[in-house]
Amino acid sequence: MNTEELTMLLARIQVLDNRQVDQLTIEAWAPLLAHVPYPDAVEAVNGHFAESTEYLLPAHITARVRAKRRAELPSTMSEEAPPSCADGAHRWLPDGTCLYCTDREES
Structure with missing residues (x-):
């Protein structure tokens, strides 16, 4: 924005x-x-x-x-048990945010 x-x-x-x-x-x-x-x-x-x-x-x-x-995730993905980001395994969205936690990808 x-x-x-x-x-x-x-x-x-x-x-x-x-x-x-x-x-x-x-x-x-x-x-x-x-x-x-x-x-x-x-x-x-x-x-x-x-x-x-x-x-x-x-x-x-x-x-x-x-x-x-x-x-909006495909129904094949479960929200019940999202992967842990504790080990650094973030799932980065195009805007640089992690789908599962509050971390942001550094530019």
Whole structure:
């Protein structure tokens, strides 16, 4: 997501929860959501506000995006027992995140 898209996303969030958004907010959120495509982030924000009264954080967005990706896995893959990433056996997604944990692939 680029800065313009992030600004639009934060404006949407601001309308929904009346938070104050300034340049520092944009700069703080930018690295946390850089890997998230804008349409996925909008869908995650909409889902969050439709189902939760919690104060929205970037982690809520990334968790929803990751859950959506897992739901889109072929039915032959089991979510019940995902591989352990403890031994460094991550399954990297195209955006550099691991499907099974919170690690990010270093660029």
